[in-house]
Amino acid sequence: MQIILCFIGTINQYSETFHDLTLQLPKRCHHCGCTKIYKWGKYHRFLLDENQEHFIPIQRIRCSKCLKTSSFLPDFCLSKIQYSTNFVMTLLKWILIYKKLYHTYLKTQIYFLKRRFLDQTNTFIFFLRQYSKKEFSIIPERKSIEIFNALYSLHKEKKLLSDFFSTTTKHFMAQ
Numbered sequence: 001m002q003i004i005l006c007f008i009g010t011i012n013q014y015s016e017t018f019h020d021l022t023l024q025l026p027k028r029c030h031h032c033g034c035t036k037i038y039k040w041g042k043y044h045r046f047l048l049d050e051n052q053e054h055f056i057p058i059q060r061i062r063c064s065k066c067l068k069t070s071s072f073l074p075d076f077c078l079s080k081i082q083y084s085t086n087f088v089m090t091l092l093k094w095i096l097i098y099k100k101l102y103h104t105y106l107k108t109q110i111y112f113l114k115r116r117f118l119d120q121t122n123t124f125i126f127f128l129r130q131y132s133k134k135e136f137s138i139i140p141e142r143k144s145i146e147i148f149n150a151l152y153s154l155h156k157e158k159k160l161l162s163d164f165f166s167t168t169t170k171h172f173m174a175q
Contacts, residue, residue, distance in 0.1 A: 002072075002079055002171065011047065011074075023059055025037050025061060026070075032063060032065050032066040034063050036063070037062070038061065038062060038064065039062075040060045040061055042058060042059050047082060047083075048083050049083075050084075050087050056077075058072065059072045078172060078173050081174070085172075088113060089152060092117055093152065121143060123170060124151060127164055130167050130168075131163060160172060
């Protein structure tokens with residue numbers, strides 16, 4: 001399981017200050033409910049951003065009872081996707097709003113992300129209705145654009161990943 005870590009700063013700042021981060025460990029294990037959780041090393045993850053490749057550290061934790069591990073995933077990472085959140089949102093904006101390819105060499109990845117986004121529209125609608133506590137009405141022919149714009153505004157406020165996970169218990173763009 002991955003826990004979303006809200007980090008205010010850039011990917012480079014995260015890598016540089018990783019050892020100085022004070023992480024608030026969960027009070028209970030997400031699997032068995034035990035209260036004895038401790039840090040359990042780290043691993044490195046490859047992350048592609050718009051202009052750079054990164055190799056960032058990810059903190060792991062472990063339950064002393066069930067021995068299952070979890071990790072603190074920074075909010076600029078997406079679960080099971082190697083692209084940064086900013087880069088994914090940029091690619092989706094290009095393909096959904098501008099109806100153009102961002103780069104031709106990313107054609108396969110862009111269509112993969114577009115298909116993943118469109119497959120999850122019902123989850124996104126559920127999230128937006130729960131999050132805003134009001135009816136989220138959508139014009140059918142503009143459905144994907146309206147959903148993207150609502151999600152993009154939350155992304156700019158750095159609230160998208162943590163609020164999406166706490167509302168739906170799913171990771172954004174992961175199946």
